[in-house]
Amino acid sequence: MYNRIYILHFPKNTSNEPIIYQLVKQYDVEFNILKADILPQRDGLMILELKGTKANVVKGLEYLEERGVKVERLAASVRRDDEKCFQCGVCTGVCPVGALSLHRPDMAVLFDPDKCTGCSLCVPICPVRAMELSLGQDALTEEIGS
Amino acid sequence: MSNIQKTYEEINARIRSGEAVVVTAEEMVDIVRAKGPEQAAREVDVVTTGTFSPMCSSGAFFNFGQMTPTIKASKVWLNKVSCYAGLAAVDAYIGATEPTEDDPLNKIYPGEFRYGGGHVIEDLVAGRKVFLEAKAYGTDCYLARKMQKEVTLADLPYALLCNPRNAYQNYNCAVNLSDKTVYTYMGMLKPHCRNANFCSAGELSPLLNDPHYQTIGMGTRIFLGGGIGYVTWHGSQHNPNVPRTEGGVPRKPAGTIMVQGDLKQMSAKWLRGVSIMGYGNTMAVGIGVPIPILNSKMAAYTGVSDADIFTQVIDYGYDYSNGIARNYGEVSYAQLKSGSIEVNGKQVPTAPLSSMVKAREIAETLKGWIRDRKFLLNQPAQLLPDADMIGGEGSKK
Ligand code: SF4
Ligand code: SF4
Numbered sequence: 001m002y003n004r005i006y007i008l009h010f011p012k013n014t015s016n017e018p019i020i021y022q023l024v025k026q027y028d029v030e031f032n033i034l035k036a037d038i039l040p041q042r043d044g045l046m047i048l049e050l051k052g053t054k055a056n057v058v059k060g061l062e063y064l065e066e067r068g069v070k071v072e073r074l075a076a077s078v079r080r081d082d083e084k085c086f087q088c089g090v091c092t093g094v095c096p097v098g099a100l101s102l103h104r105p106d107m108a109v110l111f112d113p114d115k116c117t118g119c120s121l122c123v124p125i126c127p128v129r130a131m132e133l134s135l136g137q138d139a140l141t142e143e144i145g146s
Numbered sequence: 147m148s149n150i151q152k153t154y155e156e157i158n159a160r161i162r163s164g165e166a167v168v169v170t171a172e173e174m175v176d177i178v179r180a181k182g183p184e185q186a187a188r189e190v191d192v193v194t195t196g197t198f199s200p201m202c203s204s205g206a207f208f209n210f211g212q213m214t215p216t217i218k219a220s221k222v223w224l225n226k227v228s229c230y231a232g233l234a235a236v237d238a239y240i241g242a243t244e245p246t247e248d249d250p251l252n253k254i255y256p257g258e259f260r261y262g263g264g265h266v267i268e269d270l271v272a273g274r275k276v277f278l279e280a281k282a283y284g285t286d287c288y289l290a291r292k293m294q295k296e297v298t299l300a301d302l303p304y305a306l307l308c309n310p311r312n313a314y315q316n317y318n319c320a321v322n323l324s325d326k327t328v329y330t331y332m333g334m335l336k337p338h339c340r341n342a343n344f345c346s347a348g349e350l351s352p353l354l355n356d357p358h359y360q361t362i363g364m365g366t367r368i369f370l371g372g373g374i375g376y377v378t379w380h381g382s383q384h385n386p387n388v389p390r391t392e393g394g395v396p397r398k399p400a401g402t403i404m405v406q407g408d409l410k411q412m413s414a415k416w417l418r419g420v421s422i423m424g425y426g427n428t429m430a431v432g433i434g435v436p437i438p439i440l441n442s443k444m445a446a447y448t449g450v451s452d453a454d455i456f457t458q459v460i461d462y463g464y465d466y467s468n469g470i471a472r473n474y475g476e477v478s479y480a481q482l483k484s485g486s487i488e489v490n491g492k493q494v495p496t497a498p499l500s501s502m503v504k505a506r507e508i509a510e511t512l513k514g515w516i517r518d519r520k521f522l523l524n525q526p527a528q529l530l531p532d533a534d535m536i537g538g539e540g541s542k543k
Contacts, residue, residue: 086198086418086430086501090333093341093497107483107502124258125334127200127420127430 002054003097005034005117006061009070010044019067020048027060028052049117077134078118080111085130091122150187150441154525157191157438161516161523166191168516170509171350171437171448178449187445192516192523195352196369196434196508199345199500200420202331203311203382204242204429206267206409209304210278210297212236218288219280223247224266231280235288239308240266242419242429256329256424264429265419267307270299271371272414305409307371307417311381313433315353315401316457319344319477319496321489324463329424333499335462339489342459342496347505348452348479352435353401355448357394358533359386361437363526368405369434369512372416374521375407377435377530386533394447397456397476401530405433416508430501434508436516438523452479459489 023029029052038044050057061071087109091100099115100122102108122131160166167190169177174193178186210222212235222231222238226246229238242264251257269276280293299305321342322328322335329335333343348354356362366377381402388400416432439445458473465472477487483502486493515521 087503088199088430088501089498090343091497093343093495094334102485102498104483104485106506107498109503124256124423127422128418129260129421 002057003051005049007072008046023060027056029060081130094121094125158522168192168513171195171355174448175451183442183446187442190439193437193448194509194512195355196505197347198432198504200428201312201431202428204309207306215289217282217290221281223279224276259421259427262427268419307409308406310404311402316396317345318460320462322463323461330462331425342494344482345499350505359530363529365526367524370407372413373411377403378406379404380530434512455479
């Protein structure tokens with residue numbers, strides 16, 4: 001299962017097609033709206049978590065882009081600073097998708113960026129702030145907050 | 147065959163001649179299992195242990211040198227972290243859990259506690275500049291009222307890591323049975339017992355390998371913060387009077403050690419400032435204790451494995467903060483490290499707070515030091531108090 005968070009920018013005059021509905025219907029992609037700010041005659045913004053097979057998610061994204069929606073991935077924005085990480089493992093208790101996991105029996109803490117959705121739950125939990133939001137992400141967070 | 151007995155002198159002589167057999171506490175598990183304690187004691191001279199995790203009750207004494215006119219500081223800050231200055235003119239103590247003075251603490255709940263005493267110590271050891279500020283009321287012999295300067299560890303005439311309580315022998319497994327998330331020193335605990343956190347290196351942990359303190363005491367030379375330090379007393383809250391397994395291992399938090407060492411030879415890799423969400427800041431300390439295998443009993447003790455070490459499941463949602471002594475079962479470290487335990491008939495996922503990878507690295511480092519003849523064992527002047535030495539629950543009456 002492929003699980004990712006995306007920011008969708010809708011230009012002012014996106015067509016009136018029910019885009020999200022099509023995404024579910026045509027591409028069998030599950031979604032979860034994390035934030036939406038869409039008003040008539042204004043640029044809109046939506047943060048979506050998409051779940052499905054990788055092929056379907058990719059096709060769904062292509063569909064969105066064909067419709068003039070600008071898509072940015074919110075994931076890949078959380079990275080681990082391996083110099084800082086001291087391999088305690090406390091983050092494995094909060095990561096909802098197993099991107100942070102313990103390797104047994106040596107109890108090494110593994111980070112799999114491909115599984116990471118960028119949800120950021122681990123960021124404040126890590127006692128040495130080894131899980132970092134990248135710079136681009138910070139700018140996006142501001143934009144969303146405003 | 148007579149029972150094997152070795153002295154510290156004999157073991158040190160073997161270390162000096164490069165003949166000593168040194169293994170880590172993890173390696174010792176298999177050796178004792180395969181050969182039995184008597185044979186293991188013949189073959190192995192020293193077992194090295196290690197632990198690396200947040201350890202409260204840590205800090206450092208430092209002297210910051212005089213200036214002209216001279217000062218008798220009564221308030222001292224390093225990078226805005228308040229130090230205790232009621233010692234002498236330019237002596238102070240910085241505690242690991244002291245936050246910066248303007249930290250929002252838990253006003254925005256749960257607080258982040260980004261910087262504190264532990265971070266100052268890490269910065270110093272890393273060679274970074276730290277801003278020192280001192281205030282004084284002024285006396286005839288010490289005229290100055292304030293001092294401000296940037297200092298590095300090298301500038302300080304004296305810096306001593308001095309941790310009154312480290313290396314807890316066993317620790318609770320924490321859950322939260324209440325219906326709201328709690329942020330504790332054992333990490334974030336989800337409501338209705340949806341996760342369990344634990345904090346011990348288990349079979350690698352120093353005091354779990356010498357459960358009755360037969361080799362650890364005042365003067366034991368140890369790996370401390372990447373350098374060499376000493377056990378200088380039993381730690382605060384040292385409590386040998388707890389229920390134990392047949393093998394003598396405490397089933398709940400028990401012994402502790404006080405440790406000291408020259409901060410200037412330590413490394414920022416093994417002294418790390420840490421921030422625990424909603425709780426506060428502290429410092430992760432790396433400690434490794436070498437255990438001389440004086441006889442088969444010490445071999446048996448150091449052969450302890452995660453399956454033989456048990457701890458209690460404690461509720462941090464209500465019981466702990468209300469002083470209720472109650473547990474929700476006992477679990478072994480083998481179970482805890484497997485990733486899930488059973489509490490009240492339900493499977494609960496577990497996560498560690500103590501780094502096994504770093505604990506192993508410390509035990510290996512110490513092993514290397516001893517093999518390279520850079521580190522000799524020091525016989526303690528006095529052992530840590532055992533159960534019959536301090537009165538209370540579980541003591542022999
Ligand atoms: S941001 Fe952290 S908690 Fe969230 S999925 Fe990625 S690794 Fe896991
Ligand atoms: S909580 Fe931080 S330091 Fe600990 S294992 Fe996770 S990323 Fe590493």
